[in-house]
Amino acid sequence: MTQANTKIxxxxxxxxxxxxxxxxxxxxxxxxxxxxxxxxxxxxxxGSYMIRDYSTHLYQFTALDGKTNAELQxxxxxxxxxxxxxxxxxxxxxYVIYAFEDYTVRTNYLTTExxxxxxxxxxxxxxxxLNQSLQIQFDTSNFFSNIFTSLQKGSEDFFYANSxxxxxxxxxxxxxxxxxxxxxxxxxxxxxVEGSLAYSFKEKLAVDLKKICSAQIKAMGHSPxxxxxxxxxxxQQAYGGLEHKASSVNYFSPDNLADEEEYKKLLELLSHEYxxxxxxxxxxxxxxxxxxxxxxxxxxxxxxxxGATSFYDIYFLYLSGLFTKDEFFSRLQSDVISLxxxxxxxxxxxxxxxxxxxNKYYKRNGNSHNVxxxxxxKGAVLIxxxxxxxxxxxxxxxxxxxxxxxxxxxYYLEKDRGFTKQEFFDIAxxxxxxxxxxxxxxxxxxxxxxxxxxxxxxxxxxRIDADEVSDLGFKVKERNGNLFINKLxxxxxxxxxxxLQLDDEILAINGMRMNKTSFDRLEKQLKPKERIHxxxxxxxxxxxVMVEVGSDFKTKKFIFSPEIPSEIKLxxxxxxxxx
Numbered sequence: 001m002t003q004a005n006t007k008i009x010x011x012x013x014x015x016x017x018x019x020x021x022x023x024x025x026x027x028x029x030x031x032x033x034x035x036x037x038x039x040x041x042x043x044x045x046x047g048s049y050m051i052r053d054y055s056t057h058l059y060q061f062t063a064l065d066g067k068t069n070a071e072l073q074x075x076x077x078x079x080x081x082x083x084x085x086x087x088x089x090x091x092x093x094x095y096v097i098y099a100f101e102d103y104t105v106r107t108n109y110l111t112t113e114x115x116x117x118x119x120x121x122x123x124x125x126x127x128x129x130l131n132q133s134l135q136i137q138f139d140t141s142n143f144f145s146n147i148f149t150s151l152q153k154g155s156e157d158f159f160y161a162n163s164x165x166x167x168x169x170x171x172x173x174x175x176x177x178x179x180x181x182x183x184x185x186x187x188x189x190x191x192x193v194e195g196s197l198a199y200s201f202k203e204k205l206a207v208d209l210k211k212i213c214s215a216q217i218k219a220m221g222h223s224p225x226x227x228x229x230x231x232x233x234x235x236q237q238a239y240g241g242l243e244h245k246a247s248s249v250n251y252f253s254p255d256n257l258a259d260e261e262e263y264k265k266l267l268e269l270l271s272h273e274y275x276x277x278x279x280x281x282x283x284x285x286x287x288x289x290x291x292x293x294x295x296x297x298x299x300x301x302x303x304x305x306x307g308a309t310s311f312y313d314i315y316f317l318y319l320s321g322l323f324t325k326d327e328f329f330s331r332l333q334s335d336v337i338s339l340x341x342x343x344x345x346x347x348x349x350x351x352x353x354x355x356x357x358x359n360k361y362y363k364r365n366g367n368s369h370n371v372x373x374x375x376x377x378k379g380a381v382l383i384x385x386x387x388x389x390x391x392x393x394x395x396x397x398x399x400x401x402x403x404x405x406x407x408x409x410x411y412y413l414e415k416d417r418g419f420t421k422q423e424f425f426d427i428a429x430x431x432x433x434x435x436x437x438x439x440x441x442x443x444x445x446x447x448x449x450x451x452x453x454x455x456x457x458x459x460x461x462x463r464i465d466a467d468e469v470s471d472l473g474f475k476v477k478e479r480n481g482n483l484f485i486n487k488l489x490x491x492x493x494x495x496x497x498x499x500l501q502l503d504d505e506i507l508a509i510n511g512m513r514m515n516k517t518s519f520d521r522l523e524k525q526l527k528p529k530e531r532i533h534x535x536x537x538x539x540x541x542x543x544x545v546m547v548e549v550g551s552d553f554k555t556k557k558f559i560f561s562p563e564i565p566s567e568i569k570l571x572x573x574x575x576x577x578x579x
Contacts, residue, residue, distance in 0.1 A: 010134040012123060016143055022100035022110045024117075028093040028124060029066065032086060038127040039093065040081045042120035042168065042293035047242050047280070048106045050362035051296065054121040055080045057098040057108070066090025080294060081127065097122055105242040105249040113235060114194050115144060115174030116249075120293065125164040130290070134167060135160050144174040148192045150229045150246035165290065169245045169281075173231045182210045185217030188227050195234035195254050205232075205266075211320035212271045216312075219319070219401055220278050220408065228277070230270065241269050243276030267322055268331075272313035279312075280305045283407045286418030301421055302354035303444065307379015308404070310335075311387070319578050328576075329461075332384055333557055335377050336452050340556075342489055345449045347371040350378055352447075366502035369487055378450070382443055385455040388575065390434050392458050396574035398432040406431040453558075459572045461558040470526040471550040473497050476506060478516040499545040505537040 009031045017023035030037065041055045063072040063084045069092075073085040084091060099108035099115070109116040126132065138147055138157045149172045151159040161167040179192040180202050191209065193202050209230065217223045229247035238251040250269055256262040280288065285301035299305075311332075318328035339345060353361065353375045360372050387400045406427050411419045419427070425437040443450050453463050474497065475487035483506045488497065506514050509522060510533050526532065530549045535542060564572070 010126070010132055012134070012136045013139060014117070014122075014136065015139045016110065016115070017096060019110060019112055019143055022098060024097040024099055024108070024110060024115075024122070026095050026097055026122065029090070030093065030126075031066070031090045033089055034086065036083060036085045037091070038077070038081055038083050039124040040078075040127050040294065041124050043080050043295070044293065045106045045118060045120045045242070046168070046288070046291055046297075047244075047276075048362070049296070049302075049357040051358065052106070052121075053079065057101060057121070059096045059098065061095045062093070064092045064094070066092055082124075093124065095124075103236055103238050103251070105240045105251055112143075114177075114233070115140070115172075116231075116233070117172040117174070118249075119171060120168045123164070123167060125293070130164045132164060133160070133162055134164070136167070138172075138174075140174055145176050146174070146178070146192075148173040148175065148179065148190070148229060148231060150227065150244065166245075168291075168293070171231065171242075171244065171247065171249050173233075173249075180206050182206050184210050184214045185223040187213075187217070187223040187225050189213060189230065190227070191230040191232065193232045193234060197234060197254065197257075201257070208267055208320075208322060209270060211322060212267065212316055213274060215316045215320040216271075216275055216277075219316070221405060224277065224282060228274075230274075232270070239269070241273040243273045243280060245277075245281045248273035248276070264317070264322065264327075267317055268313050271316050272309055275309050275312050275316065278408060279309050279404060282412040283404055284418040286420050288418060296358045298355055298358070300351035300355050300444075301424070302357060302375045303350045303379035303382060304424065306376045307350075307381075308383045308400070310376045310380035311383040318576075321578075325576055329558075335380050335384075336558075337556065338377055339373070339381060339449075342370045344369065344371055344373045345378065346447050348373050349447045350375060350382065350444045353378070366486055366488070370489070381450055381452060382440065385450060385452060386436055386440060388455045388458050388571070389436070389439060390432050391571050391574055393434045394432055396570060398434070402431050403428045456558055458568060459575045460560050460564040460568045462561055463556060463558050465556055470523070470528050470530070472523060472526070472547075473550055474500055476516065476519055481515070483514050483516060483519060497547055499547060500534075500536070501538065506534065507537055507542070508535040509533065 011029040013027040015025040017025040041058060043051050043053055045052065061074070061076070061082060063074040064070065065072055065087050067088055067090060072087065072091060075083050077083050084093065097108060099110035101107045103109060106118055108118055108121050136159045147157060149159060149170050151161055151170045153159050161170065173192060173194070175192060175194055177192060177194055179190050182189050189209070191202065191206055193205070225246050227246060231247060231249045233251045234254040234257070237253040237255065239253065241248060241250040250273060252266050252269060257266070285299040285305060287297050287299040288305070291297055314323060314328055314331045317323040318325070348371065350373065353373050357375070360368065361374065383400060390398055390400055407419060407424070410427065411417055428434065428436045442448050473489050474485050475489070476483050477486040485500060485502055485504045485506065488500065488502060506519070508514055512518065526549050528549055532547055532549060534545050534547055536545065
């Protein structure tokens with residue numbers, strides 16, 4: 001009998017060992033009719049494509065007999081795997097998890113203010129037996145009054161998962177905050193906001209979120225869920241989101257939330273993670289589930305998973321009335337223009353960007369922006385072009401959303417599996433009558449620039465050069481109050497400024513001490529061809545250099561012609577249509 005066919009029951013107890021040192025105690029009760037069991041901790045989290053070696057933070061592994069409490073023989077046989085020899089049919093496994101690695105959506109975090117559990121970084125699973133039902137109990141009420149998760153709850157803070165896949169897709173947030181609810185599309189939505197924020201802000205956010213969720217549910221036909229949980233942490237400076245099948249985890253800096261532009265960035269993040277409810281969690285490339293939690297799950301189709309989501313996150317802000325037409329189009333332009341900061345499109349194809357996400361996109365260095373494209377950004381631009389192309393070829397009859405709905409119905413509802421690249425293009429052609437592969441495959445498989453201007457012209461947008469602006473040729477980042485060069489921008493045959501290197505510390509420019517605020521202010525004031533004096537530190541020595549400010553048309557933008565042919569006006573109206 002293989003382990004996959006063995007009847008095993010798993011019950012976890014989560015306790016706080018030391019909140020000030022950020023330790024969780026985990027106790028696992030298991031039963032098995034085998035004489036040994038191999039327990040593994042995932043090495044990565046779905047949706048965040050990098051091996052993270054979560055076992056780095058697992059300590060004091062012990063194994064006891066479930067009846068006699070005698071010590072069992074066990075051995076760590078891999079970086080993420082332990083073998084336990086059973087004397088009877090039950091065992092108690094105990095270990096400690098350190099939960100203060102990084103403040104992110106993909107790591108465990110425990111403070112006196114809140115606790116966050118990313119299940120792949122916390123719960124051991126039996127090798128070869130992911131399809132086990134299990135339960136989780138919390139004994140944390142001395143610290144936190146509420147536990148938020150999308151898992152089904154029983155009595156006495158017991159939560160139930162049908163499988164380890166379900167568990168790993170269901171994060172936990174421990175808090176003393178209360179949540180807020182709203183209903184739309186036959187789905188009950190719960191919003192927990194961590195941070196010292198006025199209740200009026202939470203109410204406003206819930207109202208705006210309801211608009212976004214309603215627009216997405218209407219566009220996709222229905223909600224696949226009866227319940228959805230938004231976890232939003234606004235307690236510290238951070239940015240990021242991670243999608244789950246019935247929830248999302250979102251971190252955003254509380255600073256400047258009173259600023260309308262910053263607030264809309266938050267809405268964009270929440271819209272993005274919510275649309276993953278369909279795209280990725282259900283409409284997915286075939287490699288992305290079932291998961292191998294120990295090894296990279298390589299796919300070339302993240303441009304669909306993340307690129308399409310990155311296009312539609314702002315589209316739904318527009319549909320719901322939270323973006324004006326100008327704001328929506330401005331955000332589209334920002335992705336187009338950001339691709340042109342470097343020649344990275346000529347170094348890396350979209351499929352390579354997706355396939356190498358594990359060791360390139362998620363492991364960026366100071367040169368990454370010059371040679372690596374983002375499947376988020378370029379993927380969103382490609383979807384924009386596909387949207388316009390479909391509208392043009394079908395005279396506005398079909399849209400890219402029709403393709404997503406077809407993929408959802410066939411591959412999720414009927415086949416319950418992901419799709420291949422060819423199946424995506426087959427469905428696209430069957431749904432719309434348009435062969436997208438012929439038109440766009442070259443921008444997927446080869447490092448070719450997308451001729452965005454050609455497609456935007458079809459909806460009446462023409463490109464113009466705005467005022468010439470200064471171009472320093474480098475970007476900076478603040479670390480511990482000091483300013484360092486983190487990017488040297490390289491375009492065409494033009495070499496980066498030879499006098500500067502990555503990680504040079506900028507001490508002063510033109511005799512003025514620099515921090516990030518003063519640098520940003522100065523950058524806007526400089527004129528093309530102006531010479532500036534930079535005092536920098538490199539390897540413990542100071543150095544003075546003179547640099548001539550370059551020029552660029554970074555404010556190049558697209559504008560809509562006032563007089564356009566009727567067929568272009570038709571496509572423009574359809575593209576920007578909202579009820």
